[in-house]
Amino acid sequence: MTSTPHAVDPDLQALVGEWLTVPDVAERLRVPLSRVRRSIADREVVAVRVGPRSVLAVPARFYDESGPRADLKGTITVLSDGGMDDAQIIRWLFTPDATLPVGRAPIDALWAGRKREVRRRAQAEAL
Template sequence: MLESLVGEWFTVPEAAERLGVALSRIRQMIADREVLASRVGERRVVAVPAKFFTEDGPRSELKGTFTVLADSGLTDDEIIDWLFTPDPTLPVPGAPIDSLRAGHKTEVRRRAQELAF
Protein backbone atom coordinates (compact mmCIF):
# COMPACT_ATOMS: atom_id res chain seq x y z
CA MET A 1 0.00 0.00 0.00
CA LEU A 2 1.27 3.43 -0.96
CA GLU A 3 0.78 4.96 2.47
CA SER A 4 3.00 2.47 4.28
CA LEU A 5 5.58 2.39 1.47
CA VAL A 6 6.14 6.15 1.71
CA GLY A 7 6.01 6.33 5.49
CA GLU A 8 5.90 10.01 6.45
CA TRP A 9 3.35 12.26 4.76
CA PHE A 10 2.52 15.94 5.22
CA THR A 11 -1.03 17.13 4.77
CA VAL A 12 -1.34 20.45 2.95
CA PRO A 13 -1.68 22.37 6.26
CA GLU A 14 1.31 20.51 7.77
CA ALA A 15 3.48 21.23 4.73
CA ALA A 16 2.48 24.90 4.81
CA GLU A 17 3.31 25.15 8.50
CA ARG A 18 6.70 23.42 8.15
CA LEU A 19 7.71 25.64 5.24
CA GLY A 20 6.18 28.77 6.69
CA VAL A 21 4.07 29.48 3.62
CA ALA A 22 0.38 29.90 2.89
CA LEU A 23 -1.83 26.89 2.17
CA SER A 24 -2.37 28.30 -1.31
CA ARG A 25 1.40 28.06 -1.98
CA ILE A 26 1.40 24.32 -1.21
CA ARG A 27 -1.68 23.83 -3.40
CA GLN A 28 0.13 25.72 -6.18
CA MET A 29 3.20 23.46 -5.77
CA ILE A 30 0.91 20.47 -6.28
CA ALA A 31 -0.81 22.08 -9.28
CA ASP A 32 2.56 22.97 -10.83
CA ARG A 33 3.81 19.41 -10.18
CA GLU A 34 6.71 20.62 -8.06
CA VAL A 35 5.49 17.92 -5.67
CA LEU A 36 2.93 15.15 -6.08
CA ALA A 37 0.14 14.42 -3.66
CA SER A 38 -2.13 11.50 -2.95
CA ARG A 39 -5.19 10.91 -0.81
CA VAL A 40 -4.21 9.05 2.34
CA GLY A 41 -5.66 7.89 5.63
CA GLU A 42 -9.19 7.03 6.64
CA ARG A 43 -10.43 10.47 5.69
CA ARG A 44 -8.56 10.38 2.35
CA VAL A 45 -6.91 13.75 2.93
CA VAL A 46 -4.54 15.20 0.35
CA ALA A 47 -0.96 14.66 1.49
CA VAL A 48 2.56 14.92 0.08
CA PRO A 49 5.45 12.57 0.91
CA ALA A 50 7.71 14.31 3.43
CA LYS A 51 10.83 13.33 1.44
CA PHE A 52 9.65 15.57 -1.40
CA PHE A 53 10.66 18.60 0.68
CA THR A 54 13.84 20.17 1.98
CA GLU A 55 13.67 22.70 4.79
CA ASP A 56 13.35 25.42 2.14
CA GLY A 57 10.73 23.90 -0.15
CA PRO A 58 10.24 21.19 -2.75
CA ARG A 59 13.32 19.27 -3.89
CA SER A 60 14.43 20.80 -7.19
CA GLU A 61 15.33 17.48 -8.83
CA LEU A 62 11.80 16.11 -8.53
CA LYS A 63 9.91 18.09 -11.17
CA GLY A 64 11.93 16.77 -14.13
CA THR A 65 11.84 13.27 -12.70
CA PHE A 66 8.05 13.47 -12.38
CA THR A 67 7.88 14.53 -16.05
CA VAL A 68 10.03 11.60 -17.22
CA LEU A 69 7.90 9.14 -15.26
CA ALA A 70 4.62 10.68 -16.43
CA ASP A 71 5.88 10.53 -20.03
CA SER A 72 6.37 6.80 -19.43
CA GLY A 73 2.64 6.55 -18.73
CA LEU A 74 2.65 6.44 -14.94
CA THR A 75 -0.09 8.07 -12.86
CA ASP A 76 0.84 10.26 -9.89
CA ASP A 77 0.24 7.39 -7.45
CA GLU A 78 2.34 5.06 -9.62
CA ILE A 79 5.12 7.67 -9.73
CA ILE A 80 5.12 7.93 -5.94
CA ASP A 81 5.12 4.13 -5.71
CA TRP A 82 8.09 3.85 -8.12
CA LEU A 83 10.07 6.51 -6.28
CA PHE A 84 9.63 4.79 -2.91
CA THR A 85 10.00 1.13 -3.96
CA PRO A 86 13.41 -0.19 -2.87
CA ASP A 87 15.86 -0.97 -5.67
CA PRO A 88 19.14 -2.56 -4.53
CA THR A 89 20.82 -1.82 -7.87
CA LEU A 90 20.78 1.97 -7.41
CA PRO A 91 23.95 3.87 -6.40
CA VAL A 92 22.49 4.56 -2.96
CA PRO A 93 20.88 1.59 -1.22
CA GLY A 94 17.16 2.07 -0.86
CA ALA A 95 14.54 3.58 -3.12
CA PRO A 96 14.96 5.95 -6.08
CA ILE A 97 13.91 8.87 -3.85
CA ASP A 98 16.93 8.16 -1.65
CA SER A 99 19.27 8.19 -4.65
CA LEU A 100 17.72 11.46 -5.83
CA ARG A 101 18.22 13.01 -2.41
CA ALA A 102 21.87 11.85 -2.47
CA GLY A 103 22.53 13.63 -5.79
CA HIS A 104 22.12 10.78 -8.29
CA LYS A 105 19.47 12.51 -10.40
CA THR A 106 20.92 11.40 -13.75
CA GLU A 107 20.93 7.70 -12.84
CA VAL A 108 17.39 7.81 -11.46
CA ARG A 109 16.09 9.59 -14.55
CA ARG A 110 17.89 7.12 -16.81
CA ARG A 111 16.09 4.30 -15.05
CA ALA A 112 12.80 6.19 -15.28
CA GLN A 113 13.26 6.59 -19.04
CA GLU A 114 13.73 2.84 -19.39
CA LEU A 115 10.16 2.33 -18.19
CA ALA A 116 8.86 3.66 -21.52
CA PHE A 117 10.39 0.77 -23.46
Template sequence: MSDTPAPQPDTSDESIDRDVPDLESLVGTWLTVPDAAELIGVPLSHVRQLIADREVLAARIGERRVAAIPAKFLDETGPRPELRGTFTVLADGGMDDDEIIAWLHTPDATLPVEGAPIDAILAGFKTEVRRRAQELAL
Protein backbone atom coordinates in the same frame (compact mmCIF):
# COMPACT_ATOMS: atom_id res chain seq x y z
CA MET B 1 -20.44 -25.47 -26.19
CA SER B 2 -21.75 -24.27 -22.90
CA ASP B 3 -24.47 -21.71 -22.37
CA THR B 4 -22.70 -20.57 -19.22
CA PRO B 5 -21.56 -16.96 -19.60
CA ALA B 6 -17.85 -16.28 -19.39
CA PRO B 7 -16.72 -15.19 -15.94
CA GLN B 8 -16.62 -11.45 -15.55
CA PRO B 9 -13.60 -9.74 -14.05
CA ASP B 10 -13.97 -8.85 -10.38
CA THR B 11 -14.36 -5.08 -10.21
CA SER B 12 -14.67 -4.82 -6.46
CA ASP B 13 -12.33 -2.42 -4.69
CA GLU B 14 -10.35 -5.35 -3.32
CA SER B 15 -9.36 -6.59 -6.78
CA ILE B 16 -8.53 -3.13 -8.07
CA ASP B 17 -6.13 -2.46 -5.21
CA ARG B 18 -4.49 -5.88 -5.20
CA ASP B 19 -1.55 -4.90 -7.45
CA VAL B 20 -1.16 -1.35 -6.17
CA PRO B 21 1.24 -1.05 -3.26
CA ASP B 22 -0.09 0.46 -0.07
CA LEU B 23 1.22 3.96 -0.66
CA GLU B 24 0.66 5.07 2.88
CA SER B 25 2.97 2.46 4.38
CA LEU B 26 5.39 2.39 1.42
CA VAL B 27 6.14 6.10 1.74
CA GLY B 28 6.07 6.16 5.52
CA THR B 29 6.18 9.85 6.42
CA TRP B 30 3.60 12.14 4.86
CA LEU B 31 2.81 15.83 5.22
CA THR B 32 -0.76 17.05 4.96
CA VAL B 33 -1.23 20.33 3.12
CA PRO B 34 -1.36 22.29 6.41
CA ASP B 35 1.77 20.47 7.67
CA ALA B 36 3.62 21.22 4.44
CA ALA B 37 2.58 24.88 4.60
CA GLU B 38 3.89 25.12 8.16
CA LEU B 39 7.17 23.38 7.27
CA ILE B 40 8.02 25.76 4.44
CA GLY B 41 6.34 28.83 5.94
CA VAL B 42 3.78 29.57 3.24
CA PRO B 43 -0.03 29.81 3.06
CA LEU B 44 -2.13 26.71 2.32
CA SER B 45 -2.99 28.14 -1.09
CA HIS B 46 0.70 28.18 -2.01
CA VAL B 47 1.07 24.46 -1.19
CA ARG B 48 -2.05 23.69 -3.22
CA GLN B 49 -0.51 25.63 -6.12
CA LEU B 50 2.74 23.64 -5.79
CA ILE B 51 0.67 20.48 -6.17
CA ALA B 52 -1.26 21.91 -9.13
CA ASP B 53 2.01 22.95 -10.80
CA ARG B 54 3.47 19.47 -10.14
CA GLU B 55 6.36 20.88 -8.12
CA VAL B 56 5.36 18.15 -5.64
CA LEU B 57 2.97 15.25 -5.96
CA ALA B 58 0.25 14.37 -3.49
CA ALA B 59 -1.95 11.36 -2.86
CA ARG B 60 -5.12 10.79 -0.90
CA ILE B 61 -4.29 8.73 2.17
CA GLY B 62 -5.85 7.53 5.36
CA GLU B 63 -9.41 6.78 6.26
CA ARG B 64 -10.50 10.33 5.50
CA ARG B 65 -8.59 10.34 2.16
CA VAL B 66 -6.79 13.62 2.91
CA ALA B 67 -4.32 15.01 0.39
CA ALA B 68 -0.78 14.48 1.60
CA ILE B 69 2.72 14.91 0.19
CA PRO B 70 5.54 12.43 0.79
CA ALA B 71 7.83 14.17 3.31
CA LYS B 72 10.95 13.49 1.21
CA PHE B 73 9.55 15.70 -1.57
CA LEU B 74 10.05 18.82 0.59
CA ASP B 75 12.64 20.40 2.81
CA GLU B 76 12.41 23.56 4.93
CA THR B 77 12.92 25.76 1.84
CA GLY B 78 10.21 24.11 -0.29
CA PRO B 79 9.97 21.47 -3.01
CA ARG B 80 13.19 19.66 -3.83
CA PRO B 81 14.06 21.02 -7.31
CA GLU B 82 15.72 17.79 -8.47
CA LEU B 83 12.38 15.96 -8.38
CA ARG B 84 10.31 17.91 -10.91
CA GLY B 85 12.14 16.56 -13.96
CA THR B 86 11.86 13.01 -12.65
CA PHE B 87 8.11 13.48 -12.13
CA THR B 88 7.86 14.63 -15.76
CA VAL B 89 9.87 11.71 -17.16
CA LEU B 90 7.74 9.17 -15.27
CA ALA B 91 4.46 10.89 -16.21
CA ASP B 92 5.54 11.01 -19.86
CA GLY B 93 6.14 7.26 -19.56
CA GLY B 94 2.47 6.77 -18.64
CA MET B 95 2.53 6.70 -14.84
CA ASP B 96 -0.10 8.48 -12.77
CA ASP B 97 0.82 10.34 -9.58
CA ASP B 98 0.21 7.37 -7.27
CA GLU B 99 2.37 5.14 -9.47
CA ILE B 100 5.14 7.78 -9.55
CA ILE B 101 5.09 8.08 -5.77
CA ALA B 102 5.17 4.29 -5.42
CA TRP B 103 8.05 3.89 -7.92
CA LEU B 104 10.11 6.57 -6.21
CA HIS B 105 9.63 4.92 -2.80
CA THR B 106 10.02 1.24 -3.78
CA PRO B 107 13.37 -0.16 -2.62
CA ASP B 108 15.76 -1.07 -5.44
CA ALA B 109 18.92 -3.01 -4.59
CA THR B 110 20.50 -2.16 -7.96
CA LEU B 111 20.79 1.56 -7.19
CA PRO B 112 24.19 3.05 -6.30
CA VAL B 113 22.90 3.76 -2.76
CA GLU B 114 20.81 1.61 -0.44
CA GLY B 115 17.10 2.35 -0.58
CA ALA B 116 14.62 3.59 -3.12
CA PRO B 117 14.98 5.92 -6.12
CA ILE B 118 14.00 8.89 -3.93
CA ASP B 119 16.94 8.10 -1.64
CA ALA B 120 19.29 7.90 -4.63
CA ILE B 121 18.06 11.29 -5.89
CA LEU B 122 18.59 12.86 -2.48
CA ALA B 123 22.10 11.33 -2.37
CA GLY B 124 23.00 13.04 -5.67
CA PHE B 125 22.22 10.30 -8.19
CA LYS B 126 19.46 12.19 -10.02
CA THR B 127 20.85 11.35 -13.48
CA GLU B 128 20.99 7.61 -12.75
CA VAL B 129 17.40 7.60 -11.48
CA ARG B 130 16.14 9.59 -14.48
CA ARG B 131 17.95 7.22 -16.85
CA ARG B 132 16.11 4.31 -15.25
CA ALA B 133 12.84 6.24 -15.39
CA GLN B 134 13.34 6.85 -19.13
CA GLU B 135 13.99 3.13 -19.68
CA LEU B 136 10.55 2.39 -18.22
CA ALA B 137 8.96 4.42 -21.01
CA LEU B 138 10.69 2.46 -23.79
Protein backbone atom coordinates in the same frame (compact mmCIF):
# COMPACT_ATOMS: atom_id res chain seq x y z
CA MET C 1 -1.16 15.95 -17.06
CA THR C 2 -2.98 16.68 -13.83
CA SER C 3 -5.35 14.13 -12.45
CA THR C 4 -7.76 14.10 -9.56
CA PRO C 5 -6.08 12.25 -6.72
CA HIS C 6 -7.85 9.10 -5.56
CA ALA C 7 -7.36 7.33 -2.25
CA VAL C 8 -4.36 5.02 -2.35
CA ASP C 9 -3.97 1.58 -0.87
CA PRO C 10 -2.52 1.07 2.62
CA ASP C 11 0.57 -0.65 1.17
CA LEU C 12 1.62 2.56 -0.57
CA GLN C 13 0.90 4.55 2.55
CA ALA C 14 3.18 2.23 4.53
CA LEU C 15 5.89 2.21 1.84
CA VAL C 16 6.19 5.99 2.01
CA GLY C 17 5.88 6.23 5.77
CA GLU C 18 5.65 9.94 6.58
CA TRP C 19 2.99 11.96 4.79
CA LEU C 20 2.20 15.67 5.02
CA THR C 21 -1.17 17.24 4.36
CA VAL C 22 -1.32 20.55 2.50
CA PRO C 23 -1.72 22.47 5.79
CA ASP C 24 1.21 20.48 7.28
CA VAL C 25 3.46 21.50 4.38
CA ALA C 26 2.38 25.14 4.61
CA GLU C 27 3.11 25.19 8.33
CA ARG C 28 6.46 23.41 8.00
CA LEU C 29 7.67 25.75 5.24
CA ARG C 30 5.90 28.82 6.65
CA VAL C 31 4.19 29.57 3.34
CA PRO C 32 0.56 30.18 2.39
CA LEU C 33 -1.66 27.19 1.56
CA SER C 34 -2.01 28.59 -1.96
CA ARG C 35 1.72 28.18 -2.55
CA VAL C 36 1.59 24.52 -1.56
CA ARG C 37 -1.44 23.94 -3.78
CA ARG C 38 0.38 25.69 -6.65
CA SER C 39 3.41 23.39 -6.25
CA ILE C 40 1.06 20.42 -6.59
CA ALA C 41 -0.70 21.96 -9.60
CA ASP C 42 2.67 22.77 -11.20
CA ARG C 43 3.79 19.16 -10.65
CA GLU C 44 6.76 20.11 -8.48
CA VAL C 45 5.40 17.36 -6.24
CA VAL C 46 2.56 14.88 -6.59
CA ALA C 47 -0.16 14.26 -4.04
CA VAL C 48 -2.61 11.46 -3.36
CA ARG C 49 -5.44 10.92 -0.92
CA VAL C 50 -4.48 8.88 2.14
CA GLY C 51 -5.92 7.65 5.40
CA PRO C 52 -9.42 6.85 6.53
CA ARG C 53 -10.59 10.40 5.82
CA SER C 54 -8.96 10.39 2.38
CA VAL C 55 -7.03 13.63 2.87
CA LEU C 56 -4.75 15.04 0.19
CA ALA C 57 -1.16 14.37 1.22
CA VAL C 58 2.39 14.48 -0.10
CA PRO C 59 5.32 12.30 0.94
CA ALA C 60 7.41 14.27 3.46
CA ARG C 61 10.63 13.26 1.64
CA PHE C 62 9.55 15.39 -1.33
CA TYR C 63 10.61 18.44 0.70
CA ASP C 64 13.79 19.77 2.18
CA GLU C 65 13.99 22.76 4.52
CA SER C 66 13.50 25.26 1.68
CA GLY C 67 10.58 23.62 -0.16
CA PRO C 68 10.00 20.98 -2.84
CA ARG C 69 13.21 19.24 -3.86
CA ALA C 70 14.43 20.82 -7.08
CA ASP C 71 15.51 17.48 -8.56
CA LEU C 72 12.05 15.96 -8.20
CA LYS C 73 10.01 17.89 -10.79
CA GLY C 74 11.91 16.58 -13.83
CA THR C 75 11.69 13.01 -12.57
CA ILE C 76 7.94 13.41 -12.01
CA THR C 77 7.59 14.78 -15.54
CA VAL C 78 9.48 11.84 -17.08
CA LEU C 79 7.40 9.27 -15.20
CA SER C 80 4.14 11.09 -15.90
CA ASP C 81 4.95 11.40 -19.60
CA GLY C 82 5.61 7.65 -19.52
CA GLY C 83 2.01 7.06 -18.45
CA MET C 84 2.25 6.75 -14.68
CA ASP C 85 -0.41 8.29 -12.47
CA ASP C 86 0.51 10.07 -9.25
CA ALA C 87 0.21 6.98 -7.04
CA GLN C 88 2.38 4.97 -9.44
CA ILE C 89 4.99 7.75 -9.48
CA ILE C 90 5.15 7.77 -5.70
CA ARG C 91 5.35 3.97 -5.56
CA TRP C 92 8.20 3.96 -8.12
CA LEU C 93 10.13 6.62 -6.20
CA PHE C 94 9.83 4.79 -2.87
CA THR C 95 10.24 1.16 -3.99
CA PRO C 96 13.68 -0.20 -3.03
CA ASP C 97 15.97 -0.99 -5.95
CA ALA C 98 19.12 -2.91 -5.02
CA THR C 99 20.73 -2.02 -8.37
CA LEU C 100 20.88 1.69 -7.57
CA PRO C 101 24.36 2.94 -6.68
CA VAL C 102 23.11 3.86 -3.21
CA GLY C 103 21.26 0.52 -2.96
CA ARG C 104 17.91 1.91 -1.88
CA ALA C 105 14.86 3.55 -3.43
CA PRO C 106 15.04 6.23 -6.16
CA ILE C 107 13.96 8.89 -3.63
CA ASP C 108 17.05 7.99 -1.57
CA ALA C 109 19.23 8.29 -4.67
CA LEU C 110 17.80 11.76 -5.34
CA TRP C 111 18.65 12.79 -1.79
CA ALA C 112 22.16 11.41 -2.37
CA GLY C 113 22.63 13.60 -5.46
CA ARG C 114 22.11 10.85 -8.05
CA LYS C 115 19.56 12.73 -10.17
CA ARG C 116 20.99 11.60 -13.52
CA GLU C 117 20.94 7.94 -12.54
CA VAL C 118 17.34 8.21 -11.31
CA ARG C 119 16.23 10.04 -14.47
CA ARG C 120 17.90 7.43 -16.70
CA ARG C 121 15.96 4.73 -14.89
CA ALA C 122 12.75 6.75 -15.09
CA GLN C 123 13.20 7.17 -18.84
CA ALA C 124 13.84 3.43 -19.24
CA GLU C 125 10.71 2.73 -17.17
CA ALA C 126 8.71 4.99 -19.48
CA LEU C 127 9.67 3.05 -22.64
